[in-house]
Amino acid sequence: MANTSRRALRLLSSFGSRRLWPLRELAATLGVSERTVRRDIETLRGLGYPITTVHGPDGGYQLGAGRTLPPLVFDHDQALAVAVALQTAPSTVFGLRDDAARALVTLEQAMPAALREAMKSLRLTRLRNYWEFPAPPIDPAALTAVGTAVRHRHVVVTETLRADGSRPAPGDDDFRPARRIEPHHLVVWAGRWYLVAHDLGDHQWRVHRVERLRIRPTTCTFRPRQPPYDDLAHFVMSSHDRGDVPAAWECTGSARLNLSAGTVARWAPSGSVVEHLDAEHCRLTLGAWSWAGVAGILATFDTELTDLHPPELTAACHRLAHRLGTAGDPGEEP
Structure with a gap:
């Protein structure tokens, strides 16, 4: 009976996230046989949920028209997902952090006791990723x-x-x-x-x-x-002219690369700017905590670097080239 109740709850959650479910996909989602899914659907129908059968090659099951699910029908895994998502949401919208915290409290109060305890068990602190440079929060x-x-x-x-x-x-x-x-x-x-x-x-x-x-x-x-x-993600990441500006770093420099702007934009770190020069060349402006850091990132593109600015970056590239040239040589200082 307990297993049947849990599966019924997951069924309700599934119908809340998607209108039409083929029988095979429902069985795979629940990790049970198609026969068991049919039996659980009959259980829900007996409880008053008008789950209808849609015939045809694209058919399956769906919640009847005019009927909505009870509010906050979450299973255990969904409750944990909500708790993690609300606590790790980046502050890209004004007031989002406070709103997310209030939303978590509201959801916990509306949860059954067991799910409430599961959500409360996940209290975490989100640390900043220093390679991400979010824009100022949006209105x-x-x-x-x-x-x-x-x-x-x-x-x-x-x-x-x-x-x-x-x-x-x-x-x-x-x-x-x-x-x-x-x-x-x-x-x-x-x-x-x-x-x-x-x-x-x-x-x-x-x-x-x-x-x-x-x-x-x-x-x-x-x-x-x-x-x-x-692939919209590929389009965004490979578009060099997307309005980005250099992030604030201790050291910021630029170089001309013998690669197309689209290629460099795809792999350039967050907070950098790619300028299109011609079909086979671009200028990359980026920053790091040291000039050696900037030089090291530029070296990952494995292409010729010219027209470096400022002079500190040029010197750092020469030092890095010397260190790499003598790497593993016991006669040289590390």
């Missing part, structure tokens, strides 16, 4: 406006702000006229919010830093387009 209203435009497929008019959030004037190097774009998808990478959009001015796909956009919604709708890549 929830601005993020909601972008998310709403993406969801309802509304064209938006955008202006690009400076890295400090100020609005450039016409004639400034940073000035870009307002553009009409179709917002297709939001991506979070390394604590930064990016918007994948199609520009209606030149019909190009671009990646924008959300916090550097001033957005004016419109009521014009658009039809979904096929992005240039099926």
Whole structure:
């Protein structure tokens, strides 16, 4: 009876996360036979849940129309996942940390005693990853406006702000006229919010830093387009012109690399900036805790490095080359 109750709870949770479930997938999710799933579904039906059968090759089971699940139907693993997610959520939105803490308390109070204890058993501290450089937290209203435009497929008019959030004037190097774009998808990478959009001015796909956009919604709708890549993560990570700025480090330098901007952008660390020079060359600007650190990161690209700045970086590259050239030689100092 206890096992049946647990499976019934997991069934309810499954129907809450997905509308239609093929029998085979339900059985695999629960780790039981298809016959057992059918029996558990009959148990739920006996408790008053109108689980309907959808026939056909794409059929399965779904919760009947007009009926919703009871609130907070979590199984043990889901409760732990919620506790971990709320405590490790990065602060990329203003007030998110406090809101996440309040949400955790609210959920714990609504949980059954056993699940409440499981959630309370996971109290942790999230330490900063020093290779991640999240942008300043985004205003929830601005993020909601972008998310709403993406969801309802509304064209938006955008202006690009400076890295400090100020609005450039016409004639400034940073000035870009307002553009009409179709917002297709939001991506979070390394604590930064990016918007994948199609520009209606030149019909190009671009990646924008959300916090550097001033957005004016419109009521014009658009039809979904096929992005240039099926893998949106690859598209974002390989787009060099995505509005990034160098992160604050003790040492920041740059070099010309004999690689394309798309290749370098894909593997450059968070907080770096890639500038397109031509089809086979780019400039990479990045920082680290020492000049040797900057030189070491540049060396990982395994290509020729030229036009290094500042002189301290050039000297560090020469020292690193000497150390690597004598590595393992007992006649040299370590």
